[in-house]
Amino acid sequence: MKDIRPKLVKLLKENYCTPQILKIAKNLKEPSTTIHYNIKKLEEEKVIKTYKAVFDYKKIDEGFCSYALINLSSEEYVNPEKIAMDLSKYPEIESIDICTGDWELVLKIRTKDQDEYYNFIKNVLSRKGIVKIKSLTSLKQLKTEFVKLF
Amino acid sequence: MKDIRPKLVKLLKENYCTPQILKIAKNLKEPSTTIHYNIKKLEEEKVIKTYKAVFDYKKIDEGFCSYALINLSSEEYVNPEKIAMDLSKYPEIESIDICTGDWELVLKIRTKDQDEYYNFIKNVLSRKGIVKIKSLTSLKQLKTEFVKLF
DNA sequence: CATATTATTGAATAATATTCAATTATTTAT
């Protein structure tokens, strides 16, 4: 049997979805051509970045979720964007923010388990520029990506 | 002119999207019926929770993003789920995690600006059960919901 | 106030999803 599920997950995680114009039209009690026109406009204006799926991450081997609060070295501190943009390529990282306060970078990271998280920290985050990491491990997710999980 | 854009945003933020089976089929070089069968299965098994849009939040009056690290009172500490589930109803909250470490709750909050964030903290988060809040304000988002923003 | 631009909409068409039935592959029980 072909195992296309991981491939599906990969595609749907960022893309390969589209709005349901007719259902929206029915919900808002407007003609579907009006909805179509307005959504296309939101897309052209880049108000909408993409359409995607939200998963039960426990079921796709991403059940371990942690926030990594990061301090940068004094060299990287002045330009955190470089390191942040570089980190954005890792599929384990759900979000990256450059922040004010005690930590310069806040990452949300999803891995299969604590072991994989440890390896990710060791292999990816222990690098020149990152001098200190504080991990806040999620015991339970109640909401993610604006979607309730219960 | 009808202002249906906020209504569209509200619907698309959590729902009213669907996978593009034919495009996925072409990408993976598989018959579209095979893709259809497999995706329906992922939906039935609740591996996929929903399909949604990702926005340029600056363009939908949610340009201010902050992480709220929360300490609970000793009474709430033993059962943080109650308060977490209650908080999940607020559309300003993108994610809620019950965590280990120095803070029991980690919220990701999006508002129009700092003023609105202040009001949200004051009106929603300053409540019985929440004894201390540390805010990490995002200066720049590089990635959100697995989607690169540059 | 006249003109240009933008938004709305119904009807026609194009594109895509879904169903169905047949086949193939895999798992389970003996």
Added chain:
DNA sequence: ATAAATAATTGAATATTATTCAATAATATG
């Protein structure tokens, strides 16, 4: 190991939905 049962793949037919187009209405602009 083999038969029977179950699950997965697929092409062809159908149903559903998105998109285009042209006409009209609303709003903005000079």
